[in-house]
Amino acid sequence: MPRRDLLIRFAFGFGVSAVAAVVSAGVGPFEGGILLAFPAILLASVTLVAKEEGLRMARDDARGAALGTLGLLAFAVSAAILLPRHSAWLALGVATAAWAVVSLLAYGVARAVGHGGDEPPPKR
Template structure:
């Protein structure tokens, strides 16, 4: 399956999103944040932080893509991209966790951002750039 030719930002498309769809995304994100806060208060910040890694809007977004655009392939591509981004975030977290006590925090976060970008780009190229995954999921 091939990704879009070019990643673009189109603010005008925001007007095409139904208010109910926006509310659903907002509500889902709020619920995940509240659960994270509750878990953090009950069992500690480490456990609560794990819930913050949950892509709060992803489930609502995938549902909306499939129902509004009636396109499972687009939803699958979006999910695959989210997984690749999440793996990149793991690289970011490991990098910052390893470096934060050794170098200034800003430098550790910059290194983590670079690690995330490298991992995400390499995974993207392996997934879509090779042309092997051009069919349906």
């Protein structure tokens, strides 16, 4: 991987982490911690994919990240509700199942409404 690409990814990751630190100091660790869940590397990765492989691939990567984020949100909510009241094994097992179900449902809905097949095929 070229050094420039690594520097871009590092800069995006650093930027998001720095914003999370400022928010943590100003508002609180819970709010700042939420920002750390942001896939900082995604911004740099999508930019690099668009440059090297085209907009279609970058769009697919961004779409997949958005759908996966919905699943991670389901995981976080499930874990936050269940961990204080149940064993870690049960809570994390249910949270993982919630992640899988929500991510797959989101993917199915996206495909059903035509997303993911809306771009013209790549030129050869």
